[in-house]
Amino acid sequence: MPSDTRERLIDAGAELFWRQGYVATGVKQIVTTASAPFGSMYHFFPGGKEQLGAEAVRRSGAAYGELVPLFFDTAADVVSATLSLFGGAADTLRDTDWADACPIATVALEVSNTSEPLRQACADVFESWLELLGERFRAAGIAPDRAREVAIVLVALLEGAFVLARAMRTTEPVLAAGRAAVAEVERALSPDAG
Amino acid sequence: MPSDTRERLIDAGAELFWRQGYVATGVKQIVTTASAPFGSMYHFFPGGKEQLGAEAVRRSGAAYGELVPLFFDTAADVVSATLSLFGGAADTLRDTDWADACPIATVALEVSNTSEPLRQACADVFESWLELLGERFRAAGIAPDRAREVAIVLVALLEGAFVLARAMRTTEPVLAAGRAAVAEVERALSPDAG
Numbered sequence: 001m002p003s004d005t006r007e008r009l010i011d012a013g014a015e016l017f018w019r020q021g022y023v024a025t026g027v028k029q030i031v032t033t034a035s036a037p038f039g040s041m042y043h044f045f046p047g048g049k050e051q052l053g054a055e056a057v058r059r060s061g062a063a064y065g066e067l068v069p070l071f072f073d074t075a076a077d078v079v080s081a082t083l084s085l086f087g088g089a090a091d092t093l094r095d096t097d098w099a100d101a102c103p104i105a106t107v108a109l110e111v112s113n114t115s116e117p118l119r120q121a122c123a124d125v126f127e128s129w130l131e132l133l134g135e136r137f138r139a140a141g142i143a144p145d146r147a148r149e150v151a152i153v154l155v156a157l158l159e160g161a162f163v164l165a166r167a168m169r170t171t172e173p174v175l176a177a178g179r180a181a182v183a184e185v186e187r188a189l190s191p192d193a194g
Numbered sequence: 195m196p197s198d199t200r201e202r203l204i205d206a207g208a209e210l211f212w213r214q215g216y217v218a219t220g221v222k223q224i225v226t227t228a229s230a231p232f233g234s235m236y237h238f239f240p241g242g243k244e245q246l247g248a249e250a251v252r253r254s255g256a257a258y259g260e261l262v263p264l265f266f267d268t269a270a271d272v273v274s275a276t277l278s279l280f281g282g283a284a285d286t287l288r289d290t291d292w293a294d295a296c297p298i299a300t301v302a303l304e305v306s307n308t309s310e311p312l313r314q315a316c317a318d319v320f321e322s323w324l325e326l327l328g329e330r331f332r333a334a335g336i337a338p339d340r341a342r343e344v345a346i347v348l349v350a351l352l353e354g355a356f357v358l359a360r361a362m363r364t365t366e367p368v369l370a371a372g373r374a375a376v377a378e379v380e381r382a383l384s385p386d387a388g
Contacts, residue, residue, distance in 0.1 A: 019307070020304075020307075020308065021215075021303065021304050023215060023217040024217045024308075097307070098306060098307065099306075099307050105303055106300075106303040106304060108357055108361045109300040109303060109356075110214075110217075110218065110300060112292060112360035112361055113213070113214075113360070123361045123362045126362055149370045149373070152366065152367050152370040152371070153370055153371060153374040155354065156350075156355045156358060156367055156370070156371045156374075157374075158354065159353065159357045159358065160349065160350030160351055160352065160353035160354030160356075161346075163299050163350075163353045163357075164346065164349060164350055164353065166303065166306035166307070167306055167316040167317045168317045168321070169313075172346065173346050173349075176343045176347055176350070177347060177350045179343070180347040180350075180351075180374070180378050183378065183381060184374050184377065187377060
C-alpha cells in the first residue's frame with residue numbers, strides 16, 4: 001500500500017481529533033476523510049485508533065509548536081511576541097466560529113485517565129512547547145527555572161482561555177489572559193520590580 | 195416514577211461526564227450507574243442525553259462554584275484565598291491520581307461546536323464562577339471591570355493548568371499557575387505599583 005496513505009490517515013485523524021475530540025471520532029470517519037481503503041487503517045496501525053491517535057497528537061502538537069518561532073523569532077522582544085500570540089489566537093478563534101483553538105486540549109482531557117499512550121503523547125507535546133517557549137525566555141535573559149515557569153503560565157493561560165472562550169463565544173478571556181501573560185513576562189524580566 | 199430517580203440520573207450523569215467526558219458516556223451507563231429503570235431516562239428527559247447533560251453540567255458547575263465561598267470567605271484576604279485555592283487544587287489532583295479537576299472542562303471542549311444547549315450550559319456555569327469570584331475581588335476594593343478581568347485570569351489559569359497537569363502528571367503547572375494568579379491579584383490590588 002502506498003505509504004502516503006499512512007500520512008493521509010494521520011492527517012485526517014489529527015484534523016478530526018482537533019475538531020471534535022478523540023472519543024467522537026470513529027475509525028470509519030478517519031478512513032473516509034483520508035479517502036483511504038478501510039484495510040489500510042489496520043495495515044499501517046495494528047494498534048488501531050489509539051496508535052494512530054498518538055501519532056496524530058504528536059503531529060498536531062509539532063505543527064502548533066511552530067507558532068512559537070513564528071511569533072517569537074520575528075518580534076522585537078518577548079513581551080511584544082506574547083501580546084501578538086494571544087492577539088492572534090483571539091482573532092483566529094473568532095474568525096473560525098470558536099473552533100480553531102488548541103489542537104490537542106480536548107484529546108488531552110478526554111484521555112488523561114483512560115489511555116496511557118495518548119496521555120504520554122499529549123504530555124510530550126506540552127513539554128515540547130514549554131521547551132520552545134522556555135528557550136526564548138532564557139535567551140531574553142530570564143533564569144532557566146523562571147523561564148520554564150513563565151512558559152508554563154503562558155501555556156496554561158492560553159489553554160484555559162480557550163476553554164472559556166469557546167464556551168462563552170467571546171474573545172474576552174483570550175485578551176484578558178494575554179494581558180496577564182504580558183504582565184508575567186514583564187515581571188520575570190524585571191524580578192526586582194516585584 | 196419517583197422523582198428522586200430523576201435526581202439520581204442527573205447525579206450519575208454529572209459524575210460520569212466529570213470522569214470520562216460527555217461523548218464517552220452512554221445513556222445505558224448513566225441509567226446503570228443511577229440504578230434506575232431504563233425507561234426512566236426518557237420519561238424524565240425526553241430530550242435524552244443532551245437534556246440530561248445540560249442539567250448535569252449546571253449541577254456540577256454549581257457544586258464546584260461552592261469552592262469560591264469555601265476558600266474566599268474563610269481566608270484573611272483575596273491573596274491568601276487565591277494561594278489556598280490553587281494549593282488545594284494541586285493536592286486534590288495528585289491525591290486522586292490526576293482525575294479530580296474541573297468537572298465541566300472536558301464537556302465544554304467536546305461540545306462547544308456540536309451542541310448548543312450544552313455549550314450554553316457550560317457558558318452559564320463559567321459566567322456564574324466569574325460572578326462569584328468577581329464579587330470577592332470587588333469587595334476587596336478592586337474596580338468592577340478589573341475585578342472581572344482578575345476573575346477571568348484566575349479561572350483561565352486554573353483550567354489551563356489542569357489540562358497540562360492531568361497530561362503531565364505533575365502538580366508543577368497548578369503551582370506555577372497559582373503563583374501567577376497571586377501576582378495578578380496583587381497587581382490588581384496595587385494598580386499604581388505596576
